[in-house]
Amino acid sequence: MPSRLLYLVRHGEQDRPEEEADTGLSERGRRQATLLGERLRGTRFAAVHHGPARRAAETAALVAASLPGVPVREDDRAGDHMPHDTDPAGLPERYAAFLAGFTERERRDGPRVTAEAAARFAAAPAEGDVRELVVTHNFLVAWLVRGALEAPERRWIGLNQQNCGLTVIRYSSGGPPTLVALNDVAHLPPELRATGLPDDYRI
Numbered sequence: 001m002p003s004r005l006l007y008l009v010r011h012g013e014q015d016r017p018e019e020e021a022d023t024g025l026s027e028r029g030r031r032q033a034t035l036l037g038e039r040l041r042g043t044r045f046a047a048v049h050h051g052p053a054r055r056a057a058e059t060a061a062l063v064a065a066s067l068p069g070v071p072v073r074e075d076d077r078a079g080d081h082m083p084h085d086t087d088p089a090g091l092p093e094r095y096a097a098f099l100a101g102f103t104e105r106e107r108r109d110g111p112r113v114t115a116e117a118a119a120r121f122a123a124a125p126a127e128g129d130v131r132e133l134v135v136t137h138n139f140l141v142a143w144l145v146r147g148a149l150e151a152p153e154r155r156w157i158g159l160n161q162q163n164c165g166l167t168v169i170r171y172s173s174g175g176p177p178t179l180v181a182l183n184d185v186a187h188l189p190p191e192l193r194a195t196g197l198p199d200d201y202r203i
């Protein structure tokens with residue numbers, strides 16, 4: 001049965017995220033990405049895909065340094081997008097405030113691009129087995145985990161990923177997706193484990 005083993009990675013720690021600019025990785029972020037690359041060394045990926053933001057592109061480049069011969073491709077579909085225009089009714093106030101922060105354009109375009117990303121990356125291949133790595137952002141990983149578990153659409157909220165955490169989902173036409181790994185940071189020492197997000201937590 002043809003299957004796609006999809007490795008999803010949230011980018012490394014962003015440098016000066018408070019500026020809300022496309023700033024690239026901090027020194028910690030570079031270390032996280034290098035350690036992830038060392039963990040994945042020797043894995044036979046068909047390609048490494050990454051979103052257009054600098055933090056994703058720099059993470060992909062550092063990981064790919066351990067994957068000689070694997071092509072690295074920028075893909076808009078792996079960018080940072082609101083995956084679903086979620087109704088805040090019934091959600092805790094802090095989530096409602098978070099959802100209210102998105103613009104009309106983000107509500108309109110984000111779900112469309114995310115659906116395109118899911119169609120491209122989160123499906124069984126037509127033939128053969130394929131293993132791909134996608135370096136992306138918190139929301140796309142959360143959305144695809146939610147989808148794999150057939151959880152309600154609003155459950156993309158609250159699935160925060162660690163920087164350079166590794167999530168692996170297997171898609172096969174023979175059954176439902178298999179969540180192989182979730183937010184795995186075994187390759188990072190405790191001092192490099194963080195989300196950099198408001199709901200920060202450690203594992």
Ligand SMILES: O=C(O)[C@H](O)COP(=O)(O)O
Nearest residue numbers: 010080136137138139197
């Ligand atoms: O999860 C979020 O709040 C933002 O989309 C930031 O995502 P990123 O830090 O993964 O880019």
